[in-house]
Amino acid sequence: MLQPRLLTPFRVFERAIAPSLRSAQNLYQSRPLLPRALPTPSKPTPSFSLLPFAQVRHASHATQGAANRHSRDPAGKRLGAKRTGGEYVVPGCIIFRQRGTKWFPGENCGMGRDHTIYATHAGYVQYYLDPERHPDRRYIGVCFEKEGKLPNPRNAPTKRKLNMVAIPRVVEENTTVAVVGEEEAATGPQMRPGYMFREANWVIGRAAEEAGVTAKPFDRTNRWLAWRKRQARVKRSAQMKSFKNNSKKGGKKSGGGR
Amino acid sequence: MAHCERASKPLLKCIRTSYVRGLAGVQLPANRGFQSSAVARDEAQGETASQPFYRAPDPALVSSPRLEKKLLKQGIAPIGSRRRRVALQGSDNIPFEQLPYQCFQEARQILQADREEKLQEIQSVREKIARVQAVPTENVREELAKKSKLGALEQHLQHLKILADINDPLVKRKFEDGQGDMTKPVYRFLAKRKWEEYRRKILVQRITQMKVIPDVLAHCEPVVDTKLYFGRRVVQPGDFVTSRISATAPKLDIQMFEREEKLVTIAVVDPDVPNVETDSFDYRVHYLAVNVPISILNTKVDLAKLSPEAQVILPWLAPVAQKGSPYHRLSVFILDQKDSQPLNVADLKAQETNRDNTQLRTLQARYHLKPIGAHLFRTQWDETTAEVMEEIGFSDANVELRRKRVEPLPYKRRNPASFR
Numbered sequence: 022m023l024q025p026r027l028l029t030p031f032r033v034f035e036r037a038i039a040p041s042l043r044s045a046q047n048l049y050q051s052r053p054l055l056p057r058a059l060p061t062p063s064k065p066t067p068s069f070s071l072l073p074f075a076q077v078r079h080a081s082h083a084t085q086g087a088a089n090r091h092s093r094d095p096a097g098k099r100l101g102a103k104r105t106g107g108e109y110v111v112p113g114c115i116i117f118r119q120r121g122t123k124w125f126p127g128e129n130c131g132m133g134r135d136h137t138i139y140a141t142h143a144g145y146v147q148y149y150l151d152p153e154r155h156p157d158r159r160y161i162g163v164c165f166e167k168e169g170k171l172p173n174p175r176n177a178p179t180k181r182k183l184n185m186v187a188i189p190r191v192v193e194e195n196t197t198v199a200v201v202g203e204e205e206a207a208t209g210p211q212m213r214p215g216y217m218f219r220e221a222n223w224v225i226g227r228a229a230e231e232a233g234v235t236a237k238p239f240d241r242t243n244r245w246l247a248w249r250k251r252q253a254r255v256k257r258s259a260q261m262k263s264f265k266n267n268s269k270k271g272g273k274k275s276g277g278g279r
Numbered sequence: 280m281a282h283c284e285r286a287s288k289p290l291l292k293c294i295r296t297s298y299v300r301g302l303a304g305v306q307l308p309a310n311r312g313f314q315s316s317a318v319a320r321d322e323a324q325g326e327t328a329s330q331p332f333y334r335a336p337d338p339a340l341v342s343s344p345r346l347e348k349k350l351l352k353q354g355i356a357p358i359g360s361r362r363r364r365v366a367l368q369g370s371d372n373i374p375f376e377q378l379p380y381q382c383f384q385e386a387r388q389i390l391q392a393d394r395e396e397k398l399q400e401i402q403s404v405r406e407k408i409a410r411v412q413a414v415p416t417e418n419v420r421e422e423l424a425k426k427s428k429l430g431a432l433e434q435h436l437q438h439l440k441i442l443a444d445i446n447d448p449l450v451k452r453k454f455e456d457g458q459g460d461m462t463k464p465v466y467r468f469l470a471k472r473k474w475e476e477y478r479r480k481i482l483v484q485r486i487t488q489m490k491v492i493p494d495v496l497a498h499c500e501p502v503v504d505t506k507l508y509f510g511r512r513v514v515q516p517g518d519f520v521t522s523r524i525s526a527t528a529p530k531l532d533i534q535m536f537e538r539e540e541k542l543v544t545i546a547v548v549d550p551d552v553p554n555v556e557t558d559s560f561d562y563r564v565h566y567l568a569v570n571v572p573i574s575i576l577n578t579k580v581d582l583a584k585l586s587p588e589a590q591v592i593l594p595w596l597a598p599v600a601q602k603g604s605p606y607h608r609l610s611v612f613i614l615d616q617k618d619s620q621p622l623n624v625a626d627l628k629a630q631e632t633n634r635d636n637t638q639l640r641t642l643q644a645r646y647h648l649k650p651i652g653a654h655l656f657r658t659q660w661d662e663t664t665a666e667v668m669e670e671i672g673f674s675d676a677n678v679e680l681r682r683k684r685v686e687p688l689p690y691k692r693r694n695p696a697s698f699r
Contacts, residue, residue: 111685143685176497178550179490183680187555190602190679 106148107167110140116161127151127160128171128180142182147171340368358456375448390446397443404436440464461575462538471536474504485517486653491610494550495562495639496650503573503652505613506532516655519606523663525656526670528566528583528595533573533613533652542621544569544614544648545582548639549598551607553680564634565609567593567642570621592627593634598658599668603680606659612639613652622646 104116117124117138126132127149129142140146144163151160151172162171165180173180210220219225229236240246336346339358342365347357357364375387411429416422444450444465451469453459459466482501486492492499507514508530514520535541547566554561568591571580585591600607616622627646631637642648668676 109688111688113685114688176493178494181560183553183555183558183560184683184685185553185555185603185680186683187675187678188681190677 104146106146108146109144110146110163111143112141114140116140116146116163123159124148124161125155125158127162128173129163129165130161142184145169340364342368356457393446394443397439401436401439401443404432404439408432408436437464441468445469461534464538467536467538467575470504470534474534474536478504482516482653482655485655486610489517489608489655489657491550491608491653491655494608495548495610496612496643497640499612499650499653501650501652502536503613504532504534504536505611505652505654506534507611507654507656508532514654514656518656520609520656520658521661521663522597522599522658522667525609525658526597526667528581529611531580531582531611531613531654532578533580534578535573535575538575540572540574540619541651542569542616542619543571543573543651544616544622544642544646545571545580546612546614546639546642547582547595548610548612549607550610551600551605552635553601553604555680561636562638563596564593564631564637564639565596565598567591567631569616569624569627569646589624592624592631596634597667597671599664599671599673600659601675601678601680602660602664604660606657609656609658611654611656612650614643614648615651617647617649 098118098120100118100120102117104110104114110116115137116130119136119138122132122136124138126138127147129140129144131139131141133139138161140163142163142165144165145167147162147164147169149160149162149171151158153175154160154172160172164171165182210218213219213221332340333346336350338350338355341347341350341357342361347361350357378384408429411425411432414425416425441464444463445468450459450465454466454469459469461467461470479501482505486499509520509524509527512524514529531545533543545566545568546564549563549565550560552561552563566582568582568585570590571585573580582595587594598607598609631642643650665676667673
């Protein structure tokens with residue numbers, strides 16, 4: 022498949038060390054007792070060990086197996102720009118999906134866990150370079166004005182927006198859980214997720230408390246109680262096992278009988 | 280006695296004493312070693328020898344945490360590291376000249392010879408300066424040439440002064456003990472190097488990463504070491520300070536490294552005052568004082584104690600952040616007045632009455648100020664803010680800020696034909 026071929030650099034290299042090679046050949050040749058009239062070939066045959074890289078891959082070989090190779094390509098990951106320059110974006114809007122940081126987040130932009138660039142403020146997308154900040158990086162920014170220019174001058178105050186509204190401050194009272202609970206409990210069962218008409222879980226959890234049921238506090242030194250509980254559990258599990266076995270046996274028996 | 284025995288004797292003694300002390304758990308006062316000038320202090324110790332050590336612990340020798348705490352309560356900081364203090368307890372008080380280490384003595388001789396050489400060089404440079412000064416000048420060009428030559432010589436002289444002392448172990452120890460005399464060039468050099476190695480880097484990083492530098496001023500290359508204290512608590516650059524603590528004016532410790540007197544302006548500016556109407560942020564000057572003298576030894580500036588007539592233009596206003604608003608950066612700037620000339624306080628008081636919307640850039644341009652030092656702390660809404668707002672009569676105390684709801688973009692089917 023791969024053919025050895027003489028390459029010019031190797032030829033030069035070989036010529037340089039030819040005398041030594043020749044002598045080495047002479048060592049292996051059985052020396053004739055009488056010097057022959059015919060001279061030994063001046064050009065020695067190149068040895069294979071000297072030319073490990075002198076391999077050729079012909080076109081007929083290269084095409085082998087290419088027919089199905091590209092069909093194994095994975096599905097596209099839908100990367101790239103989701104918003105072009107000048108487009109209006111709102112906070113959280115994804116601007117660019119990428120693998121690695123092909124683009125960096127600039128003004129009013131953030132970068133997600135998978136290097137996705139998203140907007141942190143509402144504005145107009147700009148793709149720009151900022152050589153003062155970094156000579157090679159490309160940035161994506163969001164400019165507040167449609168005709169604005171990024172990057173901002175390095176020593177100018179940063180342009181920011183408050184994006185907040187003023188509302189009257191509510192002074193927090195010390196509201197206890199019990200008070201809230203009573204209010205909620207008064208409303209009674211409600212429609213819960215999964216179309217269940219029932220009380221809230223926390224109300225159910227407090228049922229024992231409301232009923233005045235008290236449990237003995239757990240005492241880890243009370244081994245007598247622990248033994249009784251364990252015995253009860255063993256008994257119950259044995260009973261369950263027996264039910265299971267019976268039903269299995271019955272099923273098998275009935276199946277075999279038929 | 281063999282040489283090796285003699286050489287190892289102090290070491291063995293040190294080990295033995297420390298071992299005994301470790302067993303007994305008692306601190307024994309001992310003479311300090313590695314010192315040639317300790318005679319006077321030793322005598323003083325002899326007088327108080329009747330007192331046990333724990334009654335009056337020596338800050339240079341104390342090693343148990345309890346006694347260190349006791350000393351700190353008295354306002355005396357223990358000197359050096361605890362490891363060094365322990366080592367000093369067991370060492371003999373042998374001056375450098377008599378230490379029995381040949382290599383050490385050879386090395387000392389080399390250093391001393393170098394110092395002698397440097398002193399001679401200093402002498403020659405001084406003579407040269409005197410010669411250059413004596414030469415009369417006819418025109419402006421010669422005058423300028425002379426000035427630049429003198430400046431270069433002066434710089435070289437300062438460099439030589441530092442080189443003469445920099446290898447002295449006593450200088451190094453004194454600096455590390457915090458007893459360095461800042462009037463001497465070598466201690467100034469060491470102090471500046473130490474500041475630039477860590478604390479200045481932190482400060483510059485904080486003021487640039489928190490965008491104080493483009494927001495408040497365009498440039499600032501700090502050249503003075505600034506520390507900020509609220510009460511006795513030191514505030515690191517960028518720390519959050521609760522409103523109750525920052526209700527009183529802070530204290531500054533401005534350490535210069537150049538030997539000159541300076542008159543500076545101190546300004547505290549908040550660039551994060553929310554303005555709901557314009558949907559942006561305003562500036563507010565929380566403090567402004569001018570003509571504050573600082574020098575190498577006069578470093579402490581208490582902002583509350585500056586003279587209200589001659590220095591303070593705008594007195595301290597407690598920084599408060601409304602509930603829900605982003606944190607406020609309170610940037611402290613030390614600005615050098617041009618040629619250290621005092622500013623006219625009466626004019627300033629007449630002109631700079633408005634705290635709000637006064638930018639420090641404007642002041643800097645108007646009075647030709649140059650920033651030489653900076654500091655930063657932050658404040659946000661906390662439990663004590665409401666009280667402080669009430670005390671200072673903050674107008675919008677009962678207003679809370681909430682994020683504006685952002686309308687999502689309308690859903691747009693990008694290429695309906697391809698979905699069919």
